Amino acid sequence: MHLCPFGPVSSGVSASPKNPPRSVLSRYRALARDALDRYGLRQPQFSLVKFGENITWRVRTADSNQFLLRVHRPVYHSAAETGSELAWLRELRRSTGMAVPEPVETATGEPIALAGAEDPHVCTLLRWMPGRHHWRAPLPGHLRALGRTMAQLHAHTLSWRRPRELPRPTWDWNGLLSPHNVWSRSEFDLPGLFAEEDRPAVREALGRIRATMRELDTLKDSHALIHADLHFGNVVFASGQACPIDFDDCGYGYLTYDLATTLIPFRETPDWERVRSAVLEGYTEVREFPAKQLERLPEFLAARRLTMAIWLSSRGPLIPRLPRDLGPYLARTAELCRRLAD
Secondary structure (H helix, E strand, C coil): CCCCCCCCCCCCCCCCCCCCCHHHHHHHHHHHHHHHHCCCCCCCEEEEEEECCCEEEEEECCCCCEEEEEECCCCCCCHHHHHHHHHHHHHHHHHHCCCCCCEECCCCCCCCEEECCCCCEEEEEEECCCCECCCCCCCHHHHHHHHHHHHHHHHHHHHCCCCCCCCCCEECHHHHCCCCCCCCCCCCCCHHHCCHHHHHHHHHHHHHHHHHHHHHCCCCCCEEEECCCCCHHHEEEECCEEEECCCCCCEEEEHHHHHHHHHHHHCCCCCHHHHHHHHHHHHHCCCCCCHHHHCCHHHHHHHHHHHHHHHHHHCHHHCCCHHHHHHHHHHHHHHHHHHHHC
16 A cells, blocks of 8 residues: 555545655665665666655666656565565466566565565566556546556456465454554454444444345355455556556455555545546456446445545554544545445
């Protein structure tokens, strides 16, 4: 999950940190330099892309190649989990021809590099994905293209005979919204984030979301390996295709959660119905979105908003504007919970 989870199309929290402390940035530059030494690139020059969940750098070489270097946060994914992300990307490229990031091995053939002797960080290198972002005002063609891409990802993962060992997070009730969710490091009181008058609506919404997930657990093909962060900030467009990037959150979850993640930034805009229809039109060009799962979209829209509330509250040091912006975001989330209850 990168640090702009909502995008300018919504009035959510602007979560892009600016100007990290010079000492911190210097440390990560040293880690990036150490990692690049392990890839055997010709005279690499690198510049900061984002200081966020991971620290990412754009790398240019003397032979005009471009890459994305990621220095991963140690506490989020293990080396084995990151290796599983890369394995899925390779399989998508091999078996579907989809335009997804291409992992690059180290000079010694390793899928990841460990940088930093005293405090090793997992680092990965991907070939740079050409294309343009259209997250400010996506046109109907962009919406349909992203729907097609989402359907292609789902069709692949539902038919793929995955390796027995492919560790990734599980985005179910426990992983997303329970007191022991993935984001918080200790028991978390989600309703306690909200104003006292909003807590009953939040608790009722959580009850409905949990019941919905239990219901979908009984249905075939309701969940699989999903991208789990497929909003427009994580898609570039090239040659009419929507090319997903940033698979850092990919894990085992509900297909409807993927759809909700794409749609939630538009839920409070006048374009909601147009956006929803266009994304689903693109999706159905590849496969039908199962009706029983689509019926539960309102619960998953609320689930995504509530998940973001947990994530934002746990990322305070990275988001300077959080104290100012979180209150209005929580108020809008509570209103979505009330509409779900109604």
